[in-house]
Ligand SMILES: Nc1ncnc2c1ncn2[C@@H]1O[C@H](COP(=O)(O)OP(=O)(O)OP(=O)(O)O)[C@@H](O)[C@H]1O
């Protein structure tokens with residue numbers, strides 16, 4: 001399938017400062033794609049280049065296979081939902097939504113029909129005559145969304161549209177947004193720095209760092225198969241183990257971790273015996289046992305810190321080689337440990353080698 | 357006792373304020389009441405009341421012509437000053453334009469230059485460019501004086517405008533001009549109305565510039581001045597009262613508009 005959006009080798013400098021570097025990104029039609037990354041990593045810049053508000057310093061951008069790098073915003077078939085909504089304060093809700101339709105030259109009854117259709121999609125039928133300053137945050141958000149959807153863009157761009165809402169409303173809007181995306185079948189490119197939001201909503205998450213793509217993939221892949229320290233840390237939490245490879249058998253590497261023998265998934269990395277690497281281990285992939293298991297690899301350790309976190313607890317366990325691991329444990333498993341001296345284990349596919 | 361002492365400064369302040377208000381309003385009240393006095397002498401007591409002076413004034417061709425002429429000049433000044441003022445405000449508000457601060461400072465200069473200096477320099481200037489004294493010269497001078505106020509009001513409003521607003525318009529298919537007309541102008545409107553009313557009032561009120569640059573046709577202030585030269589009369593009081601009430605209404609309306617804009 002032809003990608004609906006394609007960034008080809010795009011760089012963007014502001015003066016001498018690099019905002020986006022060597023961006024190569026293809027988006028399939030109908031996907032919910034999220035750009036995720038810390039503040040200042042170039043998410044908005046990427047979106048604004050696609051919207052036509054910034055020009056790449058080099059590289060090309062394609063929409064439906066056609067180059068759009070030089071087109072002004074009004075000539076591109078993409079629409080943006082702005083972070084602060086940017087509703088026109090002098091126009092009613094209905095006229096806001098109709099704005100793009102009027103500029104397309106639609107007849108007034110067609111505009112009216114489409115406007116009420118969109119308003120009913122978000123249950124705001126009775127609000128067409130209201131002015132934007134008479135709406136709540138969530139309602140403004142919905143109007144902004146509908147205004148951007150009205151002209152039927154090929155791709156909808158959303159720049160942190162939920163960041164101004166409180167936690168409850170935010171969750172509700174996440175679900176609503178996702179369902180609108182599914183009913184309309186549109187391609188959504190969504191920007192956020194909230195990893196949970198990215199994981200819940202997206203088909204594809206693009207993790208960005210310092211203007212570069214760190215890794216992209218399905219949410220579960222990103223979570224269980226992070227490729228870099230940055231990704232493993234930015235999405236969820238991780239223990240990092242610096243270890244030396246002693247042998248590789250297929251997908252499984254055997255490593256020497258300061259005197260302990262451990263196993264880990266090579267995670268697509270090319271490694272050979274003698275390489276020093278980092279292994280990432282999720283706290284929730286680790287399990288604790290009161291006694292040494294007979295059939296599996298386990299490491300002896302001692303609980304040095306317990307932090308109660310409600311649904312689970314976080315234990316810091318010191319191993320016999322002096323290293324510490326953070327383990328997430330549920331109350332039932334915790335109650336079965338009768339002393340601080342325990343054994344720790346994990347499935348070898350849950351430990352992954354990182355490239356850095 | 358202590359209570360009284362504590363309140364003394366406050367009492368003094370309040371009393372001072374009301375004295376000032378009285379000082380402000382007394383001459384105006386005097387003028388207005390004399391305009392209803394049925395006698396030629398401007399002095400108390402008023403024995404008989406009349407609307408005679410108003411009837412005379414409203415039939416006075418000279419007065420009506422002067423009002424029409426002043427209104428025309430005010431209108432032309434307002435149009436010119438608004439267009440130029442908004443244009444300068446846009447330039448000053450646009451990032452990456454060279455010498456923005458200098459443009460702003462120069463545009464605002466006429467607001468602080470004394471009217472007399474302004475008038476004299478204008479007189480010399482029109483001489484140099486071979487423009488005769490009269491309507492065009494007056495409008496030119498009034499516009500130069502009014503532009504800074506439009507610039508400042510438009511700029512203040514423009515600075516509070518979210519940049520995303522025009523971006524959103526462009527995003528929805530508007531070219532820069534349509535975005536300007538359909539989003540920027542409506543956003544500026546309250547400030548523009550306030551600025552325009554200010555232009556009208558300063559133009560109608562102006563005496564010094566008009567005196568130096570005018571031709572034979574008198575504007576309202578010039579007419580009243582000429583009449584006063586010939587001696588005070590109840591007619592002048594009536595004229596002034598009409599002008600006072602009209603300008604006060606316009607001023608209040610402007611205040612209402614700017615108040616709404618600030619919201
Ligand atoms: N107009 C600009 N002029 C100069 N530098 C800019 C400009 N816009 C962005 N930058 C810089 O480019 C980099 C990327 O900015 P961008 O706005 O894309 O970040 P972001 O990922 O959207 O961050 P946030 O999550 O805070 O919105 C930042 O270092 C920023 O300082």
Ligand SMILES: [Mg+2]
Nearest residue numbers: 043044045159
């Ligand atoms: Mg941003």
